Amino acid sequence: MLAVSYKVPVLNAGELPKQNIRDQVYAVLRDRMYRGEITFNDRLIDNELAAQLKVSRMPVREALLQLKNEGYLEGTSRGFVLPQFTPEDIANMFEIRLLLEPTAAAASCSHATVEGLGRMKAAVDQADRAHQKADVLGYISANWAFWTAWVEMVPNDRLVQVINRLRDHAQVVRLATLKDKEYRALSLARTKEILEAFLKQDPEDVKDKVAHNLRASAASYYAKLQSELDQKGTAPAQEPAAPRRRSRQG
Known part of the structure; x- marks a missing residue:
């Protein structure tokens, strides 16, 4: 090395x-x-x-x-x-992120600024160009810029700190999946859906789109991992369990 x-x-x-x-x-x-x-x-x-x-x-x-x-x-x-996380580690991180990020994104949408939305739009355009050029590192950079733009509009600073730490540790997922053209295209499509929900100023739609993106990212990671395990003839990977949905009162 x-x-x-x-x-x-x-x-x-x-x-x-x-x-x-x-x-x-x-x-x-x-x-x-x-x-x-x-x-x-x-x-x-x-x-x-x-x-x-x-x-x-x-x-x-x-x-x-x-x-x-x-x-x-x-x-x-x-x-x-870089630390080598186990599939269980990744599952636990996704479970926590599913509990926090959709709600945080909805709050971000409610407090969105023209400047912040502009940064999100610019990041999506950058991601689109990078994807077309098969520029993996460029895509990852743009993806990070998009995520950072909406997180910076979350009004709860302590929540932002927790989310940032979990997101930092998700690098293993980005490196594993976004090198693949098909997975990258799906990621870009979901990112555009999140942007559209922000531009419509629809917090509930933002919440749903961010949750969908997290679940899809987890599924992509485990599909990629399973493919590698199949080639090696080892045991199947375990996907993360989705957090239970709480019933709405009233």
Whole structure:
């Protein structure tokens, strides 16, 4: 495995306080994770990253340890790697996301701004172009921008923090499914449906569309995983159980 090569702004350790350098390295690495530019084949090694970023080793080490403590990376005998989640881990994450994200999206729709909707529309256009060019990383980046645009309009900051953390850990699903042209096309279609519901200012429709997207994303991931298991002749993957629907009162 090789250390990841980055095209990033050069950080000068002599011009910025150590704390700021660590924060900037942290932000660079998180951004690369969001965009799918760090994969499960990549190994992040502090001294090699420090050389690439032209900073000292210590702030890079601190940024990597922070990412490890937050669950974004796992430590190994030589460097750090993306965590390998089990199918049960993924199922649990989808179950929690299904309980939180549809309601959050409805609240976002109720508090939507012209600027926020514009960012969502621009992200969908970017995703469409990336899909047509078979630009997987470009599509993942646009998909992330779309999701970020509506999450930023959610009025509950604590809810946003929880959703962001769960979404961060869903990178394994994006990397597994969005490389496939068919799955990517379905993802794009669902994203356009969510945008349309936002533009209609229909919170209930937004809620339904986001829930549908999560269930479809989970199904795509498990179908992809099952296909790989079939090729290896191993046991079938277990799909996540959908959360129970509560009956409406009144």
